[in-house]
Amino acid sequence: MKIFIILIILFFLSLFVVSTGIMVGSVDATVGDLLESLSGKDNIKGYIILNVRAPRTFGAYLGGSALALSGLMLQTYFRNPLAGPYVLGISSAASLGVALYVLAGVGWDYYGLVGSAMAGSVVAILMVLLLASRVKSAVTLLIAGLMLGYVFGAIERILITFAESRQVHEFVMWTFGSFSGITWEDLEILTITVLLSAILSIILAKPLNAMLLGEEYARSMGVNIRVVRIAVVTLSSFLAALITAFAGIVAFIGLAVPHIARMLFRTSDHRILIPAVAVCGALITVTCDIVARTIASPVELPISVVTSLFGAPIVVFLILKRKKVG
């Protein structure tokens, strides 16, 4: 019961942060400006809120929950607290895709960037799945995934070495990540896919609970290890790939939010953790996005800087606090 109250409080808190995110920024805009813009009048302030700030805030909301969910599933599946959305080489593959696109001078269209990151990730997911269907244990898959990441990273560095410095700069900026480029059209895709993935992950809650005690135990409970493995890998990698394609690499969220949620809710039951992680991820990411774009305004900080700088102390604090209680 208490857990549900916390969950509901967090959910409303996240809604509050979203509305703050929409109202706070470089432009001091009023509800009046927003209404004027909604009614089709030419008002640049309203336009900014409606078409720049709102989509990025919602994008951060969905992106944060997706990354956190992805991290949670992988941490549980690999039974490794250091696992995160990028552990299977998704980020390296996405940036390799972008590197090929940008550094080879093909272009830098928004959808070209999104598409190339997605294409890179899909290749990585397929390779990981091929491995996943062959290897026996989770640890082997984890190591193989890490190695894949190194290979992608190496190819990317070769490209960087031989690229023009201006293009390298553009590319490096991509890796910093930001929700700034997200538009309403992107949000349609993101909403549908993230919601669908969240529902699928809830179906996986029970097998994931069994996985906590190890693959052997889960098998004895009647869990089809191979199906769960494929499902977890596909779903978590897909979520990571999707967000990376639209927002670049966002550090910390996927790794740390599951820990925060576990400590906050004092449970490892995935039926609770899945919604909890989604809400916490969204809440933290939206907050970080607001900080990133307002703290040094008009200059915008990369979101990973904020997520790491503000998030890491929170995790350390929670760990220390738990030690005191225990």
Add this chain to the structure above:
Amino acid sequence: MRSNLIMIVVVLCVLALMGCSQQEEPRSVQTVVKYAKNFQLEYHDDYKILRVKQGDEWITYILYHHKKPDIDGIPVKIPVKRIVIMSSTHLAQLEAINATDSVVGFMWGEKYNLYFDDVKKAIEEGKIADVGSPSAPDYERILALKPDLVVIYITPYNEEVKKKLDELRIPYVVNSEWLENDPLGRAEWVKFFAALTDREEQAQKYFNRVEKNVLDVAEKVSKSESPKLLWCTIYKGKVYVPKGNSYVAKMAEYANANYVFQDVDGTGSATVTLEDLLLRGGNADVMVYSSYRVKSIDDLLRIDSRLSEIKAVRNGNVYRISEDYWQLGLLYTDVVVKDLAAITHPDKFPGYEPRFFVKLE
């Protein structure tokens, strides 16, 4: 005793006089650095002192002809005849004083187009060796070229090049021209290459021309109203704009244009939020998109559809930089400034076609 003392006094006087007469003897060409902030030149009778700013410190080079004078500094025997350069911007400066024939190696790596036809030809003919990319040059080839001097620039990304050159004892000088935030300061770096190649006269001629042209343009538009200028690139919703003390901001000043991010402190570029771009740049009269990969306004809107809110975009007053902007644009700084003045004050330059800015269709 007394006669000895007199002798000493006399000798000292003579020495002092000689010293004076040496110092007073004027050189045929005296170049002084007026605009550039990152290098200094001092001319002495048979040597020159070159100081280059690198980070927070000044590196002193002693450029000498025959005998190295006994002063502190890194000695460089001039005129240098075999130079390896790191950047196409160095080519622009050497081109300005007709000294590209002293280039024997170029850290190019074939990664971009070259717009200096003579250099391109020289590379094809093997007179200039391509010694790899600036971040990872081929040191063996550089060694094999036996250069008198390697000219490098140092950024946080390529510091190991400097270390490697130190280790291999290849003589090099640092060129910080890319840090200059005044177009005239940047153009003035020809004097750096002139000092190394003994081509002061050409450098002076080139620089005087550029300076006069830039100041003439500035004078011509100074009385007009300054239109709002937006200069940026956008990359996945992240907007890169030159900062308020940058090269571009200074260029806008010469062209009497009101650059909208003038108040962002510092040099180089900054990432600003898309909302700030729209808020401040929404009523910009002219927009320059500082990349040549965008060919039309449709291309621009494919990068971010929300740019359609900018006045300059709606009115079709958007320019991109030309493909050769980063190379020939540095050689013809005066033309670039004139172009910028012409696109922001079209009434003052009737019929003028900008050379380094291309209007988007």
